[in-house]
Amino acid sequence: MELTTAGREIYERHLRPMLDGPSGPEKTRALRLAMAEHGLLGLNLPEKQGGLGLPLLDTLLVTQTMQHCHSSLGGIAHRSSTGAVGAIAEYGTEDQQERFVRPLCEGKIGISIGITEPEAGSAATAMKTRARIEGDEVVLNGRKQFVSAVNVNHYTLVYCRFGTTGKASDIGAVIVPHDAPGFSHSSGTVNMADELLFELYFDDCRVPLSNVLIDGGAFGKLISVYNAERLGSISRMVGSAEAAYDYALAYSKERKQFNRELSDFQGIQWMLAEMRVKLDAAKLLLYRAAANASANGLPNPTETSIAKVFVSQAAKQICDDAIQILGANGYTKEYPLVHRYAEVRGGSIYGGSLQIHKNMIASAILERPISQWKRD
Template sequence: MSPTVDAVQLFDLTPEQYEIREVARRVAVENFQKRNLEWEESGEFPWANIRLLAETGLLGATIPEEYGGGGGSWLEGALILEQLGRSCYVTAMAALGEIGVQTQAIAAYGTDEQKRRYLPKVAAGELICSVSITEADAGSDIGAMRTTARDDGDEVVINGGKIFCSRADVAGLFVVYVRFSDEPGTHPIGAVLIERDTPGFTIGGAERTLGGEALYSLYFDDVRIPKGNVLVREDGFRRMLTAFNGQRCLNASISIGIAQGAQDAAVAYAKERHQGGKRLADHQGIQWMLADNEVEIQAARQLVWRAAAKASGGFPTRSEAAVAKVFSNEMALRVTDRVLQIFGGHGWLREFPAGRYLRWARYGPLGGGTPQIQRNGIARELLR
């Protein structure tokens, strides 16, 4: 393992956490790293990778033990996703929902029946979950959401639509944010669970992204679900927003993994490439760029670990998750840009990894709440 991964931390991991991280690193390097460009270019969901993660216990690491998982914390999830992001962005994004907010929201807020029905299948790699929030006129402005849920006897009727939904091509279960009344603002917003083959529910065509995965639109035309499929209703928005604090930490951990992977590639390249009669690694300008990368990566890792570790079995705080996400997302962009510069002209070629990492890093600030939105939240906490 690279010495940068095991550099001195503000606090140490437990032996079990070191083992989880080592297993994740080994699985990712041996099985995903050499094929990461293939997954990006094909656009196919990496089912084989997900099944392998399930077999090794990594996919269900944060699912409660009574439902077939490892019972791990947000920190264990962050450790795993950093190593996946370090080797293969597409696989990290494919596993994010199973380790992240979809399953954690069900585990925290779901009924016993919902947990028994879905979580063991997720841990086994048999069920992919997708979360859907964004609408054409409601991105960061969640209060503008229009997808509605109306009670009708023992059922709830869903109407509306969503955009930018990842993994909709393979998901069997969708965690969908909906509005339970016409009251303005975010108070009436909650979430429901919609299974893939529910009548009236359709999925639009794929829209390919720079990172290789595809996004989809969802349409709900008088979709009827049993009331037992309501995940949260009362005070639902606050509760689901709290769950998303964990997702922000995991988004940030993937950014850190991408930056670390780019740094690893740059260090190796600088040692072998010669210019001006000596290795790139012997030029002070290159050394300083690598050193700046290392400073920022280690700082970001500490912010994510702190936010995740302090969750104490619940969810990370909004402020700490926001700080970790802003710094990690923007750090990854700076690091991957420097790495491409270190590769020089070769960095502009697709066969070299530098451009790949730069593309992957660009997603972080777009998903899970932009840095601008996170800064608003941080400022509100400071000025409260």
């Protein structure tokens, strides 16, 4: 409670005034610096690398709170603690940690993550982007899709192939500067939540060899850290769902029909009760996965998938019910619920679709691998 209370106080005193007016890259960078100044970045990252060294659970509570306050703040908190930087903090060299983790904790840089490709969505291991080492450089060729915050960040952690076997063991990761020769990106596509998503292009893109995080043979390690990123995204869904619930609850106590408050009608009472049940259950599954994480903050894959499936579905229903309680008002963009629904809707897709996560849960339950690849 102290973390969430402190987060809300920082929001009200220092961050909320900065949100007035049009949004844009400069405002996002200013917010990032302000959040760093008030200790809201690098929450779970090691203290020796510039972070606060908080447990994963505490980190997610802060991200959830920031998302409840405003989605832009939730995104910054997530990307600067449980985002791509986590892999660098866990597996990077001391030089990489000093060059990338520390300045990120200070709000000076941002790091995106590039995994998805036009022909490699749920089948992430089908990625084709390749890297070859030439002297003291690594040269990348390929393409990434649906990458967020490229216009405000300075680097992207790019998953790519170092080998030619076509297996997951070929996959490694490179930290690509956005000013690297041969790198370019699209102008962006707007999703339901009014967020820009970018395509990245690598045309003999040359990056210093010292920016190679993992040169293949460790895809499992990358995914183990990525599970923390998944929980970060889930905490944002919980924050949005809770904001929608709080708004609908307050509205039901003020709005009158038939000379009665909406909250006097049993139909509305039951909707609110069901929303609260789903919200509390979502929190508990998220918190369990975070609390049971290993000493270095790596969560259990199955508990992560269980939280992902339940929270994605529950958050959508909570936001949808909140819109229903507001009626036609809730269906307009004059009220915040349309945007809150859009924020959680993507959770069923990004970070692995619900169907993929259900397969992963089934694999754990049955104690055997379940391949989705078509057999020859």
